[in-house]
Amino acid sequence: MMGTAERREAPEKSGAGRSAARRGLRAPDRDIPVRGRAGESGGERQQNYRPLWIEEPAKRHPMPDPVRTAAVRALLIIAVTLIQAMVAFLCTMADSWLAFPMVISSVASTVVATWAVVDVWVTRQVWNQRYGVVSEPSSTARALRRERRARRREERAALREQERIRRRGGTGQAVPPLSAERAGPA
Structure with missing residues (x-):
């Protein structure tokens, strides 16, 4: 169970508490300074203020x-x-x-x-x-991009393989040919 001190500190941590602190001691709907009641400090009066609404970010983008x-x-x-x-x-x-x-x-x-x-x-x-490319997993543009990337990756791998063979001084074949003795009966 929350004690009185915790309840009074809770609004301070919310967005409403911060915005009220930025405004200073003002009435919620006017720019008139608030006078505290006898025995009540300005801070206590400010903590009792609750906003009418809390702004939330839009879930969808606006129309173009x-x-x-x-x-x-x-x-x-x-x-x-x-x-x-x-x-x-x-x-x-x-x-x-x-x-x-x-x-x-x-x-x-x-x-x-x-x-x-x-x-x-x-x-x-x-x-x-x-x-706009529709941001959905079924987007055609996304699938085409994925295919293009895979093709480029394969081309780069083939080029690297050719370069490696050339550096070894090979004849252009990745595997040395089998000799007649090792090949066995045909």
Whole structure:
């Protein structure tokens, strides 16, 4: 069980305790100095402060800028299309003269919205192809690199072997030929 002293020291070790110590004696939401109560020092008051949230690093990388731009554009176009469709429906229900033009523009906007969504997908694929090797064990690029490295290793080993044979003054064969007597019956 933790004693009172350990409990008071625990927040100091957290990120919140350090950030509170950096700020000094300030109220959590204002730049107003905090006055301690009678018999309470500033340090004790500071240790009771708990942050509303603790920032954690992002688990995934943000979208690349071109993909984000295409996604925002597609979202805006889809929103306008939905508004047009709703207005077309309401105009049709009200027997308004505006119903026919709104239906036509809604159909055209649906085509444009579909194109915008496809644009997001294509932009993402192009970005990945140009700039990103997907960091997965099944990545094709990684397998190709591994094969290339293995081929280069084999070529270097063959060159070293040839160099070793040449230095020994050999005829270019790694193993000396068998003589007729040692070869045995054919």
